[in-house]
Amino acid sequence: MAGSTEKVIRLAGDSGVVIGIDPGSQRMGWGVVREKSGVLEFLACGVIRPGVKDFSARLGIIFKELRGVLRQYQPDEAAIENVFTQKNALTALKLGQARGIAVGACASLDILVADYEPALIKKTLTGNGRAEKSQVSFMVARMLGMKESWGEDAGDALATAICHLNIRRLNRFLC
Numbered sequence: 001m002a003g004s005t006e007k008v009i010r011l012a013g014d015s016g017v018v019i020g021i022d023p024g025s026q027r028m029g030w031g032v033v034r035e036k037s038g039v040l041e042f043l044a045c046g047v048i049r050p051g052v053k054d055f056s057a058r059l060g061i062i063f064k065e066l067r068g069v070l071r072q073y074q075p076d077e078a079a080i081e082n083v084f085t086q087k088n089a090l091t092a093l094k095l096g097q098a099r100g101i102a103v104g105a106c107a108s109l110d111i112l113v114a115d116y117e118p119a120l121i122k123k124t125l126t127g128n129g130r131a132e133k134s135q136v137s138f139m140v141a142r143m144l145g146m147k148e149s150w151g152e153d154a155g156d157a158l159a160t161a162i163c164h165l166n167i168r169r170l171n172r173f174l175c
Contacts, residue, residue: 017043019075019111020161021066022153023083023099025055028062029153032073033144033161038169040162042144044073045154055094059101066105078106078113079164081121081156114164121156124163 016036022029031045046069050061070078080103083096106113119129125139137155141148143162150158 016165017073017075017077018161018164019070019073019078019106020157020159020164021078021080021102021106022156022160023080023095023102024153025058025062025094025098026050027153028066028098028102029151029155029157030066030069031150031154031158031161032069032075033158033165035165035169040143040145040165042146042158045150045158047151047153059097062098063101063105066102067109070105070109070111075111077164077168078102078111079160080106080113080115081160082115082117084118114167116160116163116167121159121163124166125159 017032017034020031020033026049028048029045030048032043034041034043048062048065048069050058050065052058052061080099083092083099103113122131122136123129125131125143126135128135133152133156136159137148137152140155140158140162144158148155
C-alpha cells in the first residue's frame, strides 16, 4: 500500500478478528488481533501516513487505505480510541475528523465499532489509567507473546484491539 508501513503475519481461518484504530490525520495506526479460545494472536499492524499537506486529501487517502486494510483482514469488529481533549481546538477538530473517517470506513463495510477512552485502554492493559506509552507497549507485546516491533501508533492501535477483546470477554463472563 502506498503511503503506509505494514508488518504482517497472516493466519488461515480467521474468526473473532478485531481491528484497533489509533486515529490521526497525519498518522493513523491500525492493528489486527484475533482471539481464539482465550489466546490472543497478532495478525498485522501498520500505520497509514498520507504524506500530503492538504487536509482534505489526507482524509481521502486515510479513508481509501483504511478500507483496503479492512477488506484485506475482514475484521468482525473495530475498536477506535476516542479523541482526548486537546488544548488547541483546531487540533481537536482535525483529530475528530480523522476519527470520523475511520468510523465511516468501518461503517461502510458493515463493521461494528466500539469506542474506548484512552485511560480505559491503559487501565485495561496495565492496571493504571495514566500509564506511560512504554508500559502499554510492553504489555501489548507480552499479551501477544511477541517482541515489540511496531511503532507507537500501531502499538496504540493494537492496545485498543486488545482492550476491546478483554472487555468483550469480561462482558460474556458476567452475562
